[in-house]
Amino acid sequence: MSDQKRLFLVDAYALIFRGYYAFIKNPRINSKGEDTSAIMGFMNSLLDVIKRERPDHLAVCFDKGGSADRVEMYEEYKANRDETPEGIRTAIPHICNILEAMHIPIMVKEGYEADDVIGTLSRQAEKEGYKVFMVTPDKDFAQLVTENIFMYKPVFGGGYDIWGIPEVQKKFEVESPLQVIDFLGMMGDSSDNIPGLPGVGEKTAKKFITQFGSMEGLLANTDQLKGKMKEKVEANGELGLLSKKLATIMLDVPVTFNAKDFELDHPDVEKVKEIFQELEFRRLTDNFVKTFTSGAEATSGLSNGTSTSLSDQKSSSPNSNSSSNSSSAGAGQFSLFGGTSAPLSDQDSETSSTNARQTIETTSHFYQSVAPGMATTLFVKNLLNQSSVCFDTETTGLNPLTAELVGIAFSWEAGKGFYIPFPEDKNEAQALIETLRPFFENESIEKVGQNLKYDIKVLAKYNIKVKGKLFDTMLAHYLINPDMRHNMDVLAETYLNYTPVSITELIGKKGKNQLSMRDVPLEKQTEYAVEDADITLQLKEHFQKELGEADTQKLFDDIEVPLLRVLADMELEGINLDEEFLNSLSEDLNNDIADLEKSIYEAAGEEFNIGSPKQLGVILFEKLKLVDKPKKTKTGQYSTAEDVLSYLAKDHKIIQDVLDYRGLAKLKSTYVDALPTQVEESTGRVHTDYMQTVAATGRLSSNNPNLQNIPIRTERGRQVRKAFIPRDENYTLLAADYSQIELRIIAALSKETTMIEAFKNGEDIHASTASKVFNVPIKEVTREQRSNAKTVNFGIIYGVSAFGLSNQTNLSRGEAKELIDTYYETYPKLKAYMSAQVDFARDNGYVSTVLGRRRYLKDINSRNAVVRGAAERNAVNAPIQGSAADIIKIAMINIHQKLNEGNYKSKMLLQVHDELVFDIYKPELETLKTIIKTEMESAYKLEVPLDVEMDIGLNWLEAH
DNA sequence: TGCAATGCATA
DNA sequence: GTATGCATTGCAA
Numbered sequence: 001m002s003d004q005k006r007l008f009l010v011d012a013y014a015l016i017f018r019g020y021y022a023f024i025k026n027p028r029i030n031s032k033g034e035d036t037s038a039i040m041g042f043m044n045s046l047l048d049v050i051k052r053e054r055p056d057h058l059a060v061c062f063d064k065g066g067s068a069d070r071v072e073m074y075e076e077y078k079a080n081r082d083e084t085p086e087g088i089r090t091a092i093p094h095i096c097n098i099l100e101a102m103h104i105p106i107m108v109k110e111g112y113e114a115d116d117v118i119g120t121l122s123r124q125a126e127k128e129g130y131k132v133f134m135v136t137p138d139k140d141f142a143q144l145v146t147e148n149i150f151m152y153k154p155v156f157g158g159g160y161d162i163w164g165i166p167e168v169q170k171k172f173e174v175e176s177p178l179q180v181i182d183f184l185g186m187m188g189d190s191s192d193n194i195p196g197l198p199g200v201g202e203k204t205a206k207k208f209i210t211q212f213g214s215m216e217g218l219l220a221n222t223d224q225l226k227g228k229m230k231e232k233v234e235a236n237g238e239l240g241l242l243s244k245k246l247a248t249i250m251l252d253v254p255v256t257f258n259a260k261d262f263e264l265d266h267p268d269v270e271k272v273k274e275i276f277q278e279l280e281f282r283r284l285t286d287n288f289v290k291t292f293t294s295g296a297e298a299t300s301g302l303s304n305g306t307s308t309s310l311s312d313q314k315s316s317s318p319n320s321n322s323s324s325n326s327s328s329a330g331a332g333q334f335s336l337f338g339g340t341s342a343p344l345s346d347q348d349s350e351t352s353s354t355n356a357r358q359t360i361e362t363t364s365h366f367y368q369s370v371a372p373g374m375a376t377t378l379f380v381k382n383l384l385n386q387s388s389v390c391f392d393t394e395t396t397g398l399n400p401l402t403a404e405l406v407g408i409a410f411s412w413e414a415g416k417g418f419y420i421p422f423p424e425d426k427n428e429a430q431a432l433i434e435t436l437r438p439f440f441e442n443e444s445i446e447k448v449g450q451n452l453k454y455d456i457k458v459l460a461k462y463n464i465k466v467k468g469k470l471f472d473t474m475l476a477h478y479l480i481n482p483d484m485r486h487n488m489d490v491l492a493e494t495y496l497n498y499t500p501v502s503i504t505e506l507i508g509k510k511g512k513n514q515l516s517m518r519d520v521p522l523e524k525q526t527e528y529a530v531e532d533a534d535i536t537l538q539l540k541e542h543f544q545k546e547l548g549e550a551d552t553q554k555l556f557d558d559i560e561v562p563l564l565r566v567l568a569d570m571e572l573e574g575i576n577l578d579e580e581f582l583n584s585l586s587e588d589l590n591n592d593i594a595d596l597e598k599s600i601y602e603a604a605g606e607e608f609n610i611g612s613p614k615q616l617g618v619i620l621f622e623k624l625k626l627v628d629k630p631k632k633t634k635t636g637q638y639s640t641a642e643d644v645l646s647y648l649a650k651d652h653k654i655i656q657d658v659l660d661y662r663g664l665a666k667l668k669s670t671y672v673d674a675l676p677t678q679v680e681e682s683t684g685r686v687h688t689d690y691m692q693t694v695a696a697t698g699r700l701s702s703n704n705p706n707l708q709n710i711p712i713r714t715e716r717g718r719q720v721r722k723a724f725i726p727r728d729e730n731y732t733l734l735a736a737d738y739s740q741i742e743l744r745i746i747a748a749l750s751k752e753t754t755m756i757e758a759f760k761n762g763e764d765i766h767a768s769t770a771s772k773v774f775n776v777p778i779k780e781v782t783r784e785q786r787s788n789a790k791t792v793n794f795g796i797i798y799g800v801s802a803f804g805l806s807n808q809t810n811l812s813r814g815e816a817k818e819l820i821d822t823y824y825e826t827y828p829k830l831k832a833y834m835s836a837q838v839d840f841a842r843d844n845g846y847v848s849t850v851l852g853r854r855r856y857l858k859d860i861n862s863r864n865a866v867v868r869g870a871a872e873r874n875a876v877n878a879p880i881q882g883s884a885a886d887i888i889k890i891a892m893i894n895i896h897q898k899l900n901e902g903n904y905k906s907k908m909l910l911q912v913h914d915e916l917v918f919d920i921y922k923p924e925l926e927t928l929k930t931i932i933k934t935e936m937e938s939a940y941k942l943e944v945p946l947d948v949e950m951d952i953g954l955n956w957l958e959a960h
Numbered sequence: 961t962g963c964a965a966t967g968c969a970t971a
Numbered sequence: 972g973t974a975t976g977c978a979t980t981g982c983a984a
Contacts, residue, residue, distance in 0.1 A: 021984050612980055613966055633966075641967065666968060669978055697974060699971085706976045709970035717969080742971090798972040805972085870972090877973040881971090885974095913971045913974085963983080971974080 007057040007125045007262060008049060008152070009107075009118045011136035016042045016095070018137055018154070020088050027087065030280040038091035043098065043284055045154060049135055050264070051291050052160075057130070057262040059121070060099055061107040061114040062092075068111040070246055077192070077246060094279065101271035105261050109253050115140065116250035122149045124257040133162075140189075142168045143180040144249060173206045175213075182215045185244030194246045197236055201609065215244045267292055357499040360531055367530035369407075369419040369522055376435060379418060383439050386412045388471075390448035390537035393455045394529045396516045400457035401572070401680055401687060405429055406517040408436070409529035411537045417530035421522055433462045443468045450474050450488045450536045453692070456568045473536050475560045476543035478693035479552045482855060486693045492535045495542050500535055501528045551852025559851065559889050560692065566896040566908070567690045567700075574685030575707070575909045575919070578723045578955070579676045585719060589668045596661040603654035610661055613640045626652055663714065671711065671720045678705045690911070697878050698853045698885040700911060708912045712960070721957035727919050731906075734925075735959040736932050736950040737915035740765055741884045742797050745850075748942040749879070750833030754826065759944045766790040772826045773819065784810075792823050796830065797880050799873030834876050841875040849882035850940065884914060887946070891939035892916065898931050917956065925952070 019041015028036045050058070070077045099106055107117050118141070122132040126148045133152040134141050141151050142163060151163035161167070168177045187205040188196020200208070212218040219237045222230055233240070269292060276285045370379045383389060389412045395403035404424075411417030420436070422429045439445065440459060446469040449455055456466045474486045484490070492498045506528055507515040517525065547553045601607045604624065608615045617638025621630040626648060631639045642659065649656040680687050691701045702708040710724070711717025726733050743765055747755040758768040763778070770789035771778040781789075791808050792800065806816035824831040838860075841847050846856045855878040859871040888911065895908060895916070905921035906928055916936070920928055929950060936948045953959035 024984055609980080611967095611978090614980075635965070637966085639966095662967080666978075670969070670976095674978085691975095695974060699974060701975050703976060706970085709968090709976065711969060713969085795972065798974095801972060803972085808972090873972055881974060884971090915971085961984090964981095966980085967978090969976085969978105 004131045005056050006133065007130045008053065008055040008133045008135055009121055010046065010060040011114050011118060011134065011138060012060050012062045013114060014136045014138050015045045016088055016091060019045060020085065034090065035087035036279050038088045039094050039279060040281065040284065042095055047287055047291050055264055057259065058264045059105045059107050059262050061117045063113045064108045064110045067113045074242055074246055098272060098275055101275060102267035103265055107255060109255055112253050116253045117255055119144050119249040119251050120253040120255055121257045123251050140184060142172065143177055145177040174209055179209055179214060181244055181248050183209055184247035185215050185240060188243060194243050195239055196243050197233060197240050215240050357493060357497050359499050360501055360527060364415065366416045367526055369421060369526040376420065380435055380439060383410060384442065386445060388412060388446035388448060390533045392449060392529055392533045392536065393458050394517045394525060395458055396518055400454055401682055403458055405458065407525055407529055409533040411530060411533035414538050415534060417534050419526040419530050421525065424518065430462060433464060437464055440464050441467050446471060448537055448540045453564050453568050457572055460572055470561050471540050472561060472564060473539045473543060474693055475564065476547055476556060479556055479560065480543060480546050482696045488532065488535060491539055496535065496538055498535065500531055555851055555853055559886065562893045563889050564692065566892050567692060570908055571687050571689060573907045573909060574680060574683055574687040576725050576727055577675060577679055577686050578725050579679065582672050582676055582723045586668060586672045589664050589672060593661060593664050596657050600654055600657045600661060610658060611665060613637060616640050616658065667711065667717055675705060675723065696855055698849060698882040699913060707910055718957055722955045724956035725954065730922055731919050732922055732952045733956055733959040734918045734920045734950060734952045735915055735956065736936060736948050738936065739947040739949050741914050741946065742880050743793055744942065744944040744946060745883050746797060746830065746880050748944040750830045752827045752829040756944050766793060769793055773822045788819065792819060797877060799876045837875045837879060838872050847875050847879050849879050849886050851886040853882050853886060855882065887940045888914060891936040894935045894939065895932055898935065904928065
């Protein structure tokens with residue numbers, strides 16, 4: 001019924017708080033020093049609701065004097081609320097004045113909360129045939145929802161959710177909104193200090209509601225519960241019922257809904273303007289006047305007209321502001337580009353006398369969109385005459401497998417660029433990209449971009465191969481300074497003193513209301529996209545010089561840029577996942593986790609959240625007092641980290657159970673349950689994203705999902721690897737990994753002949769080390785000796801200390817020190833090499849890998865021993881880890897090339913630091929085994945041979 | 961909602 | 972002791 005009268009009831013404090021905190025980082029202070037954030041925030045929300053909904057009836061409800069009844073029931077009710085912030089207390093009188101001037105009724109009742117007032121009024125209005133909307137972000141109100149009463153819930157980033165019965169049912173997993181009370185009662189609410197049932201959180205509460213329907217139902221049927229949970233609930237029945245009462249919104253407050261009073265009529269505009277002016281609200285005054293004068297249609301119509309004519313004016317005379325008398329073909333064609341052109345700023349707006357960063361507003365530029373048809377044809381012709389062009393694709397999302405092209409920006413001259421918008425229709429878009437194919441596939445035009453891997457992947461989906469020389473500014477900067485971040489905004493600010501238009505300005509913050517680039521007006525798209533291309537081009541000029549200075553140029557041309565194409569192919573390829581297998585694994589884990597949970601609760605004597613280190617610490621060390629002097633973390637919590645607990649595990653079953661629980665829970669949530677959700681719908685495979693510029697040592701990293709940390713150490717964990725399977729029955733997985741590559745590198749670099757010989761003779765390096773440091777024949781080395789030697793071998797790579805070593809072994813600090821000393825005596829050159837690295841870093845401020853990849857260590861001369869120590873360990877580790885990364889990158893590039901040249905069906909799928917995984921087409925197996933092994937082992941020549949182990953199998957576990 | 965702290969998976 | 976990414980909890984904004 002569209003003619004049903006609508007009443008809006010506004011939860012004042014909730015909106016005031018929300019508004020206040022929205023400005024918390026940047027509070028609104030007027031010239032009198034008053035903090036007006038809360039008023040501003042609240043008025044914005046109120047006007048927004050009025051403008052959107054044009055309610056017939058509206059009232060604003062406040063709390064007064066807290067809830068006497070609730071405090072009587074439970075003296076700690078809301079006791080942990082902080083005092084109302086100053087900025088909010090001072091706002092209240094102003095808000096009341098404004099509401100009065102707006103002729104909006106203020107509903108309060110001493111001794112009741114706004115919830116109760118709203119609850120009561122909404123029920124009364126419903127009886128009189130109204131549709132009621134409760135304007136509040138507070139989920140507790142869900143209990144009041146009926147067929148005619150709705151929640152009108154503001155969401156972050158703008159807009160509202162309307163919760164009716166179906167939404168509440170879904171959200172809380174209840175049948176009736178009234179069960180929300182039971183839900184809140186069970187789970188409790190820390191902000192209102194409603195205790196709830198101990199040990200019951202959101203998940204358990206939902207389970208109980210489904211099972212028993214209500215708090216009373218639960219309490220009457222505790223015989224159906226088992227173990228500790230049963231005791232716990234039985235013992236706390238009273239508390240449960242009390243919590244439920246506290247959570248219940250009252251419906252019998254002595255207030256009356258009087259339709260006449262609640263009518264939203266014409267406000268005293270002058271009075272409101274006066275108050276706003278006093279508070280120094282300019283925008284809000286305009287907003288208010290627009291909302292309440294001529295009506296919405298007229299207002300928005302007017303503003304549209306204005307903005308259109310404005311932009312017309314600007315685009316009509318683009319050349320007047322164009323930065324340079326652009327050379328060549330470009331200039332002559334402007335008149336043909338019938339599309340919109342981004343506005344150009346006039347320099348007159350007194351640009352920075354300060355050091356303020358330049359922006360699009362303060363810089364002269366010529367950015368233009370190119371219209372379809374003849375203009376585009378001419379544009380492409382011009383494009384093909386260039387020798388180096390920067391381009392940047394704009395798409396509908398971040399996932400290149402699903403993202404559609406919205407436009408492509410081009411720039412080949414600083415301050416100038418063009419934008420080709422793409423139609424939404426797939427066929428038309430494909431037709432348009434075909435006209436650009438000659439450019440992208442031209443071998444002799446250099447392509448410049450920021451994070452080209454992304455653009456290349458997007459274009460690959462349109463069957464476009466990007467050929468020719470590449471210059472990726474992100475990669476360039478990664479080599480110039482690997483420790484910094486490399487996103488374009490930061491680079492522009494650092495190197496060009498320029499702040500680009502932010503993406504959030506265009507499409508909003510991420511979340512519900514984020515727009516797609518497609519929804520952005522063409523003019524804005526053009527500005528944003530061309531600016532990116534322009535800036536990237538300018539950054540290239542900057543970085544090109546810096547690259548030339550060291551081996552960095554070679555690293556860039558021979559390693560990182562070629563690798564970018566390899567990674568793009570691997571990511572597009574993805575890997576096949578056996579989802580059914582993971583699902584069954586998940587069920588097994590579930591059962592085992594439940595068993596452990598039960599056993600832990602029994603030992604603890606109560607239920608708690610095992611996943612919370614905080615709660616666990618209290619149970620273990622305060623309640624059970626398992627240790628005299630528990631170790632604390634730096635924040636003062638009890639440490640429940642693995643190494644601490646495993647030390648205690650043999651004495652206390654509960655600790656072993658906790659460790660097992662953690663292991664299984666981690667396994668389930670991070671791998672078994674998460675991986676199937678990462679399968680890409682369009683390909684049916686899992687596509688990780690390799691980050692080429694995050695690891696300061698030169699390694700790759702993998703995310704969404706991370707396929708470089710799939711478990712292998714524990715029996716249970718490694719089962720996950722069974723889920724990674726070949727493409728189909730014609731394929732098999734092959735894993736090839738470098739054996740001991742880091743130790744081989746350190747042996748070679750240090751020229752430690754003893755160790756080099758051991759590698760040359762193909763000895764078990766850890767046993768060999770043990771035999772030497774413990775002075776026993778290699779055949780007589782014990783398991784423990786080998787294990788300790790292994791730990792030291794690895795420790796060396798990381799920069800050992802006696803402390804660290806004794807922590808990792810069963811050796812005492814003294815024994816550890818002795819072992820390290822003997823180790824250095826055995827391998828004196830190794831020791832010398834390490835010192836030399838540190839000295840080099842001290843003198844030069846950096847260390848480098850075999851290929852000259854640098855890592856700068858600014859703390860190497862720090863007076864702080866801890867900080868300096870860390871830098872010294874980096875000085876030792878970075879060349880080792882980084883050289884290994886260099887070597888496998890070379891191997892990847894060469895193998896990729898061989899696979900392409902030979903037109904093999906087999907594909908390289910994954911890289912895990914020292915391992916490569918392939919989908920091998922069975923008929924190609926023998927040939928490729930040779931190629932892969934050869935390429936990996938000969939990727940880089942060291943004095944120590946590189947050794948690669950390979951295996952094949954029906955899944956990644958078997959292949960390893 | 962977003963962030964810090966904690967813990968844990970890999971090489 | 973090196974290098975990462977991510978799930979969860981609990982609190983702040």
